[in-house]
Amino acid sequence: MSLRPIIAICGTTGVGKSKLAIDLAQHINRRCSNSYWRGAKIINADAMQVYKGLDIITNKVPEAEQKGVPHHLMGFKEPGEQYVVGEWVNDTMKLIDEMHGNCEIPIVVGGTSYWVQHLLFPDRLIPNEVANRPSSPLFREDDDEPSWSVELAESIFALPQELLTIFQHLPEEPPSAKVDPDAAFQLHKLLGFLDPVVSQRWHWKDTRKVLRNLQIIQDTKRRPSDIIHEQSSTTSHVKPRYRTLSFWLFAESSALIPRLDVRVDDMLSQGLLDEVRWMKDLATRKAITDNKMLGINTDYTLGIFQSIGYREFCSYLDAPNEETYQEAVERMKISTRQYAKRQVSWIRNKLIPAVEAANADDVVTPFYLLDASSLGDLWDLNVHKPAANILESVYKICASYIHQQFIQITDFLDGKTLPDPRSLSQIAEEKLKVKKKDVDPLAVLQARKRRICAICTVEDARPIMIEEGPEWEIHQRTKSHRRLASKRLREETQSEHKPRDVETRL
Ligand SMILES: [Zn+2]
Structure with a gap:
């Protein structure tokens, strides 16, 4: 069965994703008179922009700049509400169905690549992950406290007392198997209880590896072998849900960082502080009402309350003076840079490997990097024109897809029609190169059992x-x-x- 076409645009914050999405939508709209497609609509994939109001802190495209292109799943949730990845995927799928029914091309755009990845590759949606990572945007996930996997919790519960004590007080440094063989063996025994698969891979004398695996268990609250299993399934069985033309908007950090700094200053002059004050007030008021009504403490730290800028300026509002203000500005700039960095590493380490795996037999998810390091005239040359050209090639393809009863389209994304993504620019050549894993990691683990x-x-x-x-x-x-x-x-x-x-x- 042929997959239906969509367009996805990903990239870091402040790189121009929304602008490109609107450009492409207009490009498609202009062509609608002589093709099957009647137009394009945008679906938001930014975990913060789903919230109502608060346009500055969430960086929503101002209505005037939307140029009449409809934006969906944007600004429809109340600030106190939670909205998880699974809900977004379902809502997006429904919208895509509707749009295809109306001969419209969906353009999915946003910085929450985690959401986009789960939309494009359905079997990557791990129930635990969805359940445990509520609306917190992915890139704050290092702040989240994951919960124990059921199997692991059971194994810990069944630990003999002496091993439980060791697990609760893991040494910082691995013991020497020569000097303290008992300690070394006990650690291995503990690993054997918690993750038998991975413990068989290491000798009890490999104390560094054994301890590392136990630390992974404590940090991730999951079995290392489960993590490895998940990684190997990402690289081997990725079934895409759509035929997705993807654009990764990329800017070198030397170009991006100054832009991000300026944007923080702009956000402040546009009234960011008013939004933070309003949110803080809401959180306090709500917390008081909830306390009165339910006698419990509600945590207003999820969803919109995780946007960069909120936390940073909350502390300023507690003690407003010039010094705390400057500190908050600086902290917000640092958080923004760190967020951008995490976004790039997600794309490189998670999204691209999944895309490559999906493309192993047939290029169903062509993935292009566009160099967005420069604005102005160069933006047109490096971003807009190549994207429009690629779209032109795909355009014919998408049209023929719809008429597939009449046209044989089996090889329509075979690389003959589309340019090679790495040929587009030197940055593309460099950044799209992802280390290939030669062998399935789970197979390696099992083959080297002791x-x-x-x-x-x-x-x-x-x-x-x-x-x-x-x-x-x-x-x-x-x-x-x-x-x-x-x-x-x-x-x-x-x-x-x-x-x-x-x-x-x-
Ligand atoms: Zn022997």
Whole structure:
């Protein structure tokens, strides 16, 4: 079955995504007289812009700049409400269906790439992740406290007391297996209880690796083997939901940072402080009403209350003076830069690998980087024109898709029609190169399992462990192993005979 076409635009904050979306929508609208498509509409994929009002702090495109292009899923939630990724994906899918029904091309645009990724690649939506990461925008996720996976919580609950104590007080540095073999073995035993799959990969003497895995469990509240499993499923089975023409708007940090700084100053002169004051007031008032009504403390820290600028200027409002003001400005600029950095690393480390996996057999998700480092005339040359040209190629394709009953379209995105994304610019060539994982990480983990050699192990708390496969084969043939094996065999035959001797005597 052929997939239906959409356009997606991603990139960091302040890079011009909304502008490009509007440009492309207008481009499509201009052509509507001589094609199947009647126009294009924009769907917002920014976790903050779903909220009503607060246009400055959330960076919404002012209505005048929307140039009559309809924007959906923007400004429709109350500031206290939560809106999770799964809800956004469902709402967006419904809208896309409607738009396709009306011969309109949906353009999905926004900085919450996490949302976009779940829209494009449905099997990547892990129920736990959705349930545990409420409306907090993805890129603040390092501030969130994840909750324990059910399996892991059960394993921790079942831990013997001494291992639980170790887990609660993990050492900062790995113990030396030579100096303190008991501590080393206990750590390995603990890992065996919590994540048997990963513990088999390491010898109890590999204390650094063993401790690292235990720390991962504490930090992520998940089993390392589950994380690895998830990574390997991202790289191997990615089924796209749509035929998506994607644009990644990218600006070098030397160009982007000054732009972001200026934008913070602009936001302040446009009245950012009024919005923060209003939000703070709302949170306080709501908290008081909720307390009175329900006798509980409501946490107004999620959703819109996570926008960059709110937290920073709340503390200024508590003690307003020139010094706290300057501090807040500086902190907001730093947070904005950090956010932009996290957005780029998400695109490079999560989105592009998923796109590449989806494109493995057939280019269903052509992914273009456009150099948005310069504004003005260069913007037109580097961003608008290439995007419009690519769109032209895809345009014919999209039209033929709709008439697929009549036109054979099997090879329509085969690279003959579309330019190679890496050929577009030097930055594209450089940034779209993502390290290929040669082998499925889960397979590597399982292939390098260690087994305990029962023959050579003298003391249970100091087991002899050997990697399965060639190393195990070699070990079986070593002199020491064979000598011990025959000794054990003799011992066993003797002990087997003993009871019989007793029997005869009786
Ligand atoms: Zn052995």
